Amino acid sequence: MTKVSMTVNGKAVARDVEARRMLVDYLRQDLDLTGTHVGCDTSQCGACVVHVNGKAVKACTMLAAEAEGAKVTTIEGMASSDDDLHRLQVAFNDHHGLQCGFCTPGMIMSAAALLSENPTPSEAEIRHYLEGNICRCTGYHNIVKAVLAASGQDSAALAAE
Amino acid sequence: MPKDSVIGDGQKRREDKRFTTGKGKYTDDIILRHQTYAAFARSEVAHGRIRGIDTSAAESMPGVLAIFTGDDFVEVGGNPAGWLIHSRDGTPMTEPKRPVLAHGKVRHVGDAYAAVIAETPEQARDAAEAIVADIEDLPSIVKMADAVANSDNRVHDEVDSNICFDWGWVEDNRAAVDEAIKNAPHVTTLELVNNRLSPNPMEPRCSIGDYDTGTGDYTLYTTSQNPHLTRLLISAFVMGIPEHKLRVVAPDVGGGFGSKIYHYGEEALVLAASKKLGRPVKWTSSRSEAFLTDAHGRDHVTTIELATEKDGSFIAVRTETMANLGAYLSNFATATPTFLHGTLMAGNYTVPNVYVNVKGVFTNTVPVDAYRGAGRPEATYSLERVIDKCARELGIDPIEIRRRNYIKPDQFPYTTPVALEYDTGNYDAVMDKLEEIADLQGFDARRKESEANGKLRGLGIASYIEACGIAPSNLVGALGGRVGLYDAATVRVNPTGNVAVMVGAHSHGQGHETTFPQIVAERLGIPVENIEIVHGDTARIPFGMGTYGSRSLAVCGSAVVRATEKVIDKAKKIAAFMMESPDGEVEFDDGVFSLKGTNKNVPWGDVVLKAYIPHDFPIEMIEPGLEETAFYDPVNFTYPSGAYACEVEVDPATGKVEVKSFAAADDFGVVINPMIVEGQVHGGLAQGIGQALLEHAVYDADGQFMSASYMDYSMPRADDLPMYRVDHSALTPCTHNPLGVKGCGEAGAIGSPPALVNAVIDAIQHSGRTDVTHIDMPLTPARVWSALHDK
Ligand code: FES
Ligand code: FES
Numbered sequence: 001m002t003k004v005s006m007t008v009n010g011k012a013v014a015r016d017v018e019a020r021r022m023l024v025d026y027l028r029q030d031l032d033l034t035g036t037h038v039g040c041d042t043s044q045c046g047a048c049v050v051h052v053n054g055k056a057v058k059a060c061t062m063l064a065a066e067a068e069g070a071k072v073t074t075i076e077g078m079a080s081s082d083d084d085l086h087r088l089q090v091a092f093n094d095h096h097g098l099q100c101g102f103c104t105p106g107m108i109m110s111a112a113a114l115l116s117e118n119p120t121p122s123e124a125e126i127r128h129y130l131e132g133n134i135c136r137c138t139g140y141h142n143i144v145k146a147v148l149a150a151s152g153q154d155s156a157a158l159a160a161e
Numbered sequence: 162m163p164k165d166s167v168i169g170d171g172q173k174r175r176e177d178k179r180f181t182t183g184k185g186k187y188t189d190d191i192i193l194r195h196q197t198y199a200a201f202a203r204s205e206v207a208h209g210r211i212r213g214i215d216t217s218a219a220e221s222m223p224g225v226l227a228i229f230t231g232d233d234f235v236e237v238g239g240n241p242a243g244w245l246i247h248s249r250d251g252t253p254m255t256e257p258k259r260p261v262l263a264h265g266k267v268r269h270v271g272d273a274y275a276a277v278i279a280e281t282p283e284q285a286r287d288a289a290e291a292i293v294a295d296i297e298d299l300p301s302i303v304k305m306a307d308a309v310a311n312s313d314n315r316v317h318d319e320v321d322s323n324i325c326f327d328w329g330w331v332e333d334n335r336a337a338v339d340e341a342i343k344n345a346p347h348v349t350t351l352e353l354v355n356n357r358l359s360p361n362p363m364e365p366r367c368s369i370g371d372y373d374t375g376t377g378d379y380t381l382y383t384t385s386q387n388p389h390l391t392r393l394l395i396s397a398f399v400m401g402i403p404e405h406k407l408r409v410v411a412p413d414v415g416g417g418f419g420s421k422i423y424h425y426g427e428e429a430l431v432l433a434a435s436k437k438l439g440r441p442v443k444w445t446s447s448r449s450e451a452f453l454t455d456a457h458g459r460d461h462v463t464t465i466e467l468a469t470e471k472d473g474s475f476i477a478v479r480t481e482t483m484a485n486l487g488a489y490l491s492n493f494a495t496a497t498p499t500f501l502h503g504t505l506m507a508g509n510y511t512v513p514n515v516y517v518n519v520k521g522v523f524t525n526t527v528p529v530d531a532y533r534g535a536g537r538p539e540a541t542y543s544l545e546r547v548i549d550k551c552a553r554e555l556g557i558d559p560i561e562i563r564r565r566n567y568i569k570p571d572q573f574p575y576t577t578p579v580a581l582e583y584d585t586g587n588y589d590a591v592m593d594k595l596e597e598i599a600d601l602q603g604f605d606a607r608r609k610e611s612e613a614n615g616k617l618r619g620l621g622i623a624s625y626i627e628a629c630g631i632a633p634s635n636l637v638g639a640l641g642g643r644v645g646l647y648d649a650a651t652v653r654v655n656p657t658g659n660v661a662v663m664v665g666a667h668s669h670g671q672g673h674e675t676t677f678p679q680i681v682a683e684r685l686g687i688p689v690e691n692i693e694i695v696h697g698d699t700a701r702i703p704f705g706m707g708t709y710g711s712r713s714l715a716v717c718g719s720a721v722v723r724a725t726e727k728v729i730d731k732a733k734k735i736a737a738f739m740m741e742s743p744d745g746e747v748e749f750d751d752g753v754f755s756l757k758g759t760n761k762n763v764p765w766g767d768v769v770l771k772a773y774i775p776h777d778f779p780i781e782m783i784e785p786g787l788e789e790t791a792f793y794d795p796v797n798f799t800y801p802s803g804a805y806a807c808e809v810e811v812d813p814a815t816g817k818v819e820v821k822s823f824a825a826a827d828d829f830g831v832v833i834n835p836m837i838v839e840g841q842v843h844g845g846l847a848q849g850i851g852q853a854l855l856e857h858a859v860y861d862a863d864g865q866f867m868s869a870s871y872m873d874y875s876m877p878r879a880d881d882l883p884m885y886r887v888d889h890s891a892l893t894p895c896t897h898n899p900l901g902v903k904g905c906g907e908a909g910a911i912g913s914p915p916a917l918v919n920a921v922i923d924a925i926q927h928s929g930r931t932d933v934t935h936i937d938m939p940l941t942p943a944r945v946w947s948a949l950h951d952k
Binding site for chain 2: 018020028029032033034035036037038039040041042044045047074075076078079085088089092093094096098099100101102103104105108123124126127128130131133134135136137138139140141142143144158
């Protein structure tokens, strides 16, 4: 067992964990932050994406110990308050960008990383960036619209396309 | 809220907030006190005889609490098939036992033969790996043709061949169809493979068994599309736990697409283990296990013949299919290639003679069952591909040949030669709508543009019809179904006037928590916010057959309507007393009860309160309270239909296919929430495009599953797909359910594969290679390149 400490969603946390503990299990099992999901075992689906020091990371692929001392943001940390959701959370609701919701936390975390790198991405750029996040429900159409809308762009023209 | 604004309103989903903020509660998010963990030892060979299983090393490993093998379950029942199919000669299908854990033999890679329960998931997995199985390798049965030809080597020793059934539909049509094809002026023949798929909902399966040592009650938390059916299967067939002592909870479920309809052995195992240990036992599937254990879909090999007049009028259709069932019969496996497939082989057309033959075949592969569309995509693919080939042979435009044979609006109700009665439809109107939204006028110009860029452009058209709203119980009973397929709902009005609706349908992405309140609000004239939907828990809902087959709104939604009507009827009686006219005629509109012919009225809230404070009405005539339950059994299937157009660009240098546009015009009957309906179509299209272009569950000759991870199984990703154009305005309301709805969940996955393949063939033929008449899915660059360049 080793002690692993980090800041998660603005709170300092520390837990004793096995050395092989992955970050995603640290979040889900040890901190009870079950919004971060596990959809695969080959680092392919993106259901587990969180931000580590501001960068999108697949939490299934990173040891908890590697995040020692880091600032981690999960989906639970995206809204400022219960009534003040992140603009991506609002846009996903406005544009029906989710169905079962399982991919959604990872999808929103990836999209947030995209928007911080590229505040007004094109449809093609959005599709390319989200290539590491699999959604089986939506066919991506409404996810693309939601991300466009969250970036302040008009998604209506695209829908009529 | 004015009621007219409720039906047809694309209300945003109320369930979204918990999902977008990470507060959803999926099964794996549940952590019970003193929870333990299960892991399975699974076969690495496709076919083998179990000589012995040595668990001694595993038993002494840290944290290990119990180990189970097939021996522990010989006394309990098998996981049954839900439909009894009879072969052409009248004999019933064979039904080999599907045990909780493999016993005697392992029959596919991934077949579980032992399970370990330990304090942590890591300890359980480590110990499962330490179990040593002595398994004698047997020759694998992988290809269906081999399985059929060789009955000496059998998946199940106790039955005498690998053929489960040899089914004819309709057997009485056979001679006439043979005769019609023999005498027809033109016959088009096509051999095709409907590729095997892995459903891949993004949430892997997960089950927690929780036995209460005090009460003797079991609770199963599980990723299920239909908790009551799971309970019934476990109680009546597998474990013998009395139904009233077993509660099944399916909380938030991360997609299903069919794969979570079925009961799986892991559910029985965690219940048995929890009883033995007196502690909760959880199992969470890895994605690798999901590939190796979740029921697969499709996997048909078909020859189809279409006989026509010279002018393209259809005379007869004959098909011969081998349908892979995998190693064991999954719950709906025998219905999928038969009654959900053969009955749709007339499509949208007047074709007087149809005969379908299907052989269900056991192989050493993962069980195959219903996957989004279930049988109907296979029927549609065969028919719409052969029609396209026929049109080319006869030199008729693909839209024209379809229109020429469509059932016309004045022919409904229309009885097909494969025993369905379509209640309503207008296929020409839907095709008109498609031509408009797909801008087919502009295709030639777009083709020229593609050609200028060195690309081949193709246009593919397909129609589909499906039988949804599954299903009339008496009909399925006559066809071999062993369950009724009604659904149920309870409308509970609370004393303060808000409403809880307990529904048998299960929502795992379909948005029931938003749509169902819309239909209740419209009838009660109260705001949707005052209506709550409860689902997914056998202890909280009356009964239900769950969600699949595009049935939720057509069947369960109709039960909600019926229960709401009963509530209104009772409330009217109470209102009549309140207006001092017990025999008076009461009208109810927009939340207000009024006495006909007077200006007396009482509002909803007062009547509800009165129901719970029954001071002023005779309780010997009217019971207090306001809660009603209805079961709804449909009188017919519903028949959504549509016309789809796909445009592709093929790069002749690489064989890569790019979907440039996809347009879908559907007739779903009345639409309650257009935003959700469009989302369902988008998702179905993505899965159909995935099947046509990318996805393939591949087995090698030894029965090793070669594409069992996301490194090898190509899931459609955001940059593989276009924006879609969808429309559902050319509608004909269903004639026999109270909402006029037909169902929309599967359509996209049914109509899209043939449209896409037709488009690629069009592109290739237009380039001059008119000898290329078919390529099997998935249309990978290698396959397309070969078709273009092989002479
Ligand atoms: S769980 Fe699939 S990428 Fe992390
Ligand atoms: S919403 Fe279900 S996987 Fe994306």
